[in-house]
Amino acid sequence: MDTLKQQMEYAHNITLENCRVAKPIRFTETSSAYGGGAEGLSDGFAAGFLWLDKLGLAAKYQVTHLFRQSFFGGRYALVDMQLNPNPDLFLSVLYKRLVEGPVFQVTSIDIPAQLRLYAHCVRNAYYRTSWSTEVVRFGGDKQTLAIMHLFHYRVSY
Template sequence: MNRKLALKMSSVDYLASFLSTVKINLTAVTWHQYYVNGRTATLEKFLAPEVFDQLIWQVEEVVRVRDQLSPNTPVWLTETSSAWGGGAPGLSNAFVGGFMWLDKLGVAARGGISLVARQTLYDGCYALLDRDLNPYPDYWLSVLFKRLVGGRVLSLTTHEAPKTVRLYAHCYNEEAEDHFPGRPIGGRGGGCGGGGGRGGEDHFPGRPIGGEGLGVVEEGEVEDHFPR
């Protein structure tokens, strides 16, 4: 789903119009999603529950239209990150960006989205790798999520929890090896800035959390971490 602005209709109406007229079997219903403008994003926006909550109702709307007009067609989130326009320097590629990314993976899985494709692997401030191919924090989160989190999503109810608490439950990935979950690390330079970014200090620390981080061997493979 990529609405043409000239049509002057909402994205949901455009999706409904498309699905009601298409006569072929669709592989998937695909759409793009970002939370904020990368040129004006702030640290506060990257931590605001109301910003995170955008994705919840967006997923619900897309799935609702799919259920009505193209039942059983998979829904894929084929381009997504924290901020559009190349990402937010010092935020999208920083430790703080991981909160949005993990919440997005949890919301998407709970809402029935069967594929999430990160924008981008390389290039831009929302990349998973910097210009020297060193991983940013979201790369480690993606590796750990893929290795450890299974495809079965569990129902989870919270009572009187603040909106800043986001909880999701999955069965363990039975195909995963016995890796120690490790700790996400701060990213490295690249062209998108480290430092404090906009409106924040030390949210892009450039050092391991808890004194130890995951690493990459010369061949580019992620190191194994085992329980102690």
């Protein structure tokens, strides 16, 4: 998990330091697994958390294009061999339809390493709210997270 974050941060910093004009960062041939994936894992619900984290990281580090390794074929594809959608396809579509604009900096004194927080703008088509929060937690006991400032909500994760 942290290796991907370090790589995206590195690419983002290179463009900031060496380019006078913002250059697009494209992340190609990516997925929630490698080597063809693992049946029941990389094509299932659990892999969705890794994919959602990757979408959040890509937005945070201003990756303009995130290309999936495989739409069809392999255990990490967006659709299976019978053309049934895998969970990552639904996450990709929801993310594309709901999220746009900048990712806001989320700061905290005690964010555990297993927790990733992303705060996004919501597309203009969804007028009921203008922000969205993405919480991805990997392992550990149930805890309560207070998201304060402009929003006064408590979320259990």
